[in-house]
Amino acid sequence: MKKAITLLLLCSLITSLVSCGEAASSGDTTADTDSGAADTTEPLSFADAHAQTKDGLPAMDFGGEEFVITINNYTGCEAGFLAEETNGDVLNDAVYKRNTAVEERFNVKLKYESGAYDAIPGQVTKSVTAGDDYYQLCNQHAASALPWVTGGILMNWQEMPHVDFSQPWWSPSNDADLTYNGRAYLAVGDFGLTTIGRTYAIYYDMVEAESYKLPDLYEMVYDGKWTFDTMLSYTKDTYRDLNGNGTEDTFEDLYGFSTSVGTNVSAFYWAFGGKIMDKGEMVLDIEKMADIATKMIDVCWNYPGTAYDPGYANASGNRNYLGVEKMAQGTTLFAAAMIDSGILYLRDSVNDYGILPYPKWDEAQKDYYTVVDLGFTVMGIPKSVVNVERAGILAEALCAETYRTVVSPYYEMAIKQKGA
Structure with missing residues (x-):
């Protein structure tokens, strides 16, 4: 069995994730006043805390319709989205479980379309300007997503039904940094694992x-x-x-x-x-x-x-x-x-x-900081989407299910283990 390392320091730097090994709940010990016995609540593990977090989305049946999602083939990106079957690989099997869970829960068929990160923006823009209701959720290399914003082809995340940026599977930066005058055309969530990987x-x-x-x-x-x-x-x-x-x-x-x-x-x-x-x-x-x-x-x-x-x-x-x-x-x-x-x-x-973490400049600096490389994934919903409620529900569901089933295995692969 090969090598495990401490996660606590690094996890504290990555938004929307609790630290591995920390209690995800308070785990307080309270006294039973009737019996005098202490009732000790065991803290949840990192994986269990994620797995037990509910999203509160409504029950919906989308009739087996296709839901087309763009992704790019930049280094390592596809692994967080594509899994045709289980094969024993930790990340692949978690991604397969995530995709299957969302498909079965909402009776929908997820269809991923992958391409070069510098080609996807043009393809999506052409489709949207033509009024095609084809692309439903677009994941893109952050440095290449600006044309979608300046071109005005995306919906405002702040107005998307069923999307809740206060949930832990969304980055706090969506409200703090990516929203201006009540508008956010790009969003960052756990569905794009490169937000973790590119840190x-x-x-x-x-x-x-x-x-x-x-x-x-x-x-x-x-x-x-x-x-x-x-x-x-x-x-x-x-x-x-x-x-x-x-x-x-x-x-x-x-x-x-x-x-x-x-x-x-x-x-x-x-x-x-x-x-x-x-x-x-x-x-x-x-x-x-x-x-x-x-x-x-x-x-x-x-x-x-x-x-x-x-x-x-x-x-x-x-x-x-x-x-x-x-x-x-x-x-x-x-x-x-x-x-x-x-x-x-x-x-x-x-x-x-x-x-x-990257070191501080000096001890007078209060906190440790890091940055995410511009190759990480941002998400947008095209203005040409007709069923806006479906897009909002599935965007929320995919981020939530990634949080529950994929984030912990991803940490296991990326940080804690070096192979058997």
């Missing part, structure tokens, strides 16, 4: 951490002392020339910190409390942004313990996974990566690994 975190090699006699890093996080300078202090003297050729080799030698270009690095800006806009107001702190940029440039280009290769791309052409690929082969102490890296690369990693 950034710091992976660390437990074996190397022990060999360098690092303190308990989880305790450090809880104590509020996990800062960027602290992390760097552990990485600066970590480099080892593993192949003994006297040359710094990005993949073959051991480094203290490894990261790819792009959002793996820019995520530190948000982790350090940086903001650009808040409720439509510019809140950019130019001085702090300059300090962060200067620090990151120095760490990536000049720091002896950092493996950073701006020209790196893996066999699939993806540039985001240098750090986690080194983590898989046991040649980095820390790596910046997304949560779905646990599924894609680390299930057969050489050493045990743990996951931490």
Whole structure:
């Protein structure tokens, strides 16, 4: 049986999810005044707390009609939607259970149409402008969904019947950040698992951490002392020339910190409390942004313990996974990566690994922050949809059923286990 890691720290960073291992209910112990005996209520497990949460949707029969849902084939996205049958894979079987439960409950046939993330927006726009009642629920790579909003082809989520953004399967950001003047054309919910998977975190090699006699890093996080300078202090003297050729080799030698270009690095800006806009107001702190940029440039280009290769791309052409690929082969102490890296690369990693939040800028920073990569999934309902009530019910049901049946297994695959 291979490796389990602590989830509590990471789960606390991801909206709409309770922490694994925490009580989902208060679990208070109360006294029985008649008998004098104590009645202890056992806290629900993470999975049970999710499974027992009801949605309150009405009983409806949609007569076996097709409900067409768009998805994109960007890295890892399809796995959260498609499952033709059970096959023993934890995630596949949970997705199959979710799809089947919704189909049977509402007598509807879910039809998923997958395509390239940069092609789906045009296909949907063409259909909607032609007045076709074909696409019912559209899931899209967030960075590519803007044309739907500016093109005015989506309905307002805030007016959708049976959609309740206060429920735990919807992100609080739907009300706090994605709604403006009472309108929200895109929404984020558990139906799009990449909201979890594209969240950034710091992976660390437990074996190397022990060999360098690092303190308990989880305790450090809880104590509020996990800062960027602290992390760097552990990485600066970590480099080892593993192949003994006297040359710094990005993949073959051991480094203290490894990261790819792009959002793996820019995520530190948000982790350090940086903001650009808040409720439509510019809140950019130019001085702090300059300090962060200067620090990151120095760490990536000049720091002896950092493996950073701006020209790196893996066999699939993806540039985001240098750090986690080194983590898989046991040649980095820390790596910046997304949560779905646990599924894609680390299930057969050489050493045990743990996951931490991105560090704070300094101890004066109150909280730990993270950011979700723009490859995560957002949802929209086209204006051409005729049966609006059905669209609202099924959008709510798919998010709720994902929360009940898929989220916990997804955590198991992405975070807690590395394979048998």
